[in-house]
Amino acid sequence: MTAARPLTLPEIETLARTAHEGQTDKAGRPYAEHLAAVAEGVRLRGGSSEQQAAAWLHDAIEDEALSLTWLDSAALPQSVKDMVLAVTKRPGEPVEEYTARILATPGALLVKEADLAHNADPARLAVLDGPTRDRLSAKYAYVRSLLGLTAP
Numbered sequence: 001m002t003a004a005r006p007l008t009l010p011e012i013e014t015l016a017r018t019a020h021e022g023q024t025d026k027a028g029r030p031y032a033e034h035l036a037a038v039a040e041g042v043r044l045r046g047g048s049s050e051q052q053a054a055a056w057l058h059d060a061i062e063d064e065a066l067s068l069t070w071l072d073s074a075a076l077p078q079s080v081k082d083m084v085l086a087v088t089k090r091p092g093e094p095v096e097e098y099t100a101r102i103l104a105t106p107g108a109l110l111v112k113e114a115d116l117a118h119n120a121d122p123a124r125l126a127v128l129d130g131p132t133r134d135r136l137s138a139k140y141a142y143v144r145s146l147l148g149l150t151a152p
Contacts, residue, residue, distance in 0.1 A: 004075035009052060035059070048107070053080045055115075071084060086101050099146040
């Protein structure tokens, strides 16, 4: 049996946009805007095409837009699958374990850095109510500190 041709970056983008279709972020914006911003953040930080692919898919499993079974059988390099799994927060998982997994997975830190940068964007946070904005800002700062990242 011949291995399937790996998905291209444009195919992964289309797949991610389709998988998250109809989903919105906390501000009510189409979720694909966040995925595009994270992928672009990875690219601007010098990330590889594999890291950009992981950026497009970084929330797909956590948000149940795609399944673990799909990821396991997808025509993706193992490194992309590893990064996606690394940045996927598991229910009830302590944030310290989550961040340790990210740090232990080659390439995943850059994906999470771009994700946090977009999540903590002041313009994005400004549309949220005060308590939500404060809670998320503190959460993102703590995760950045665990990952050894400076403030955005």
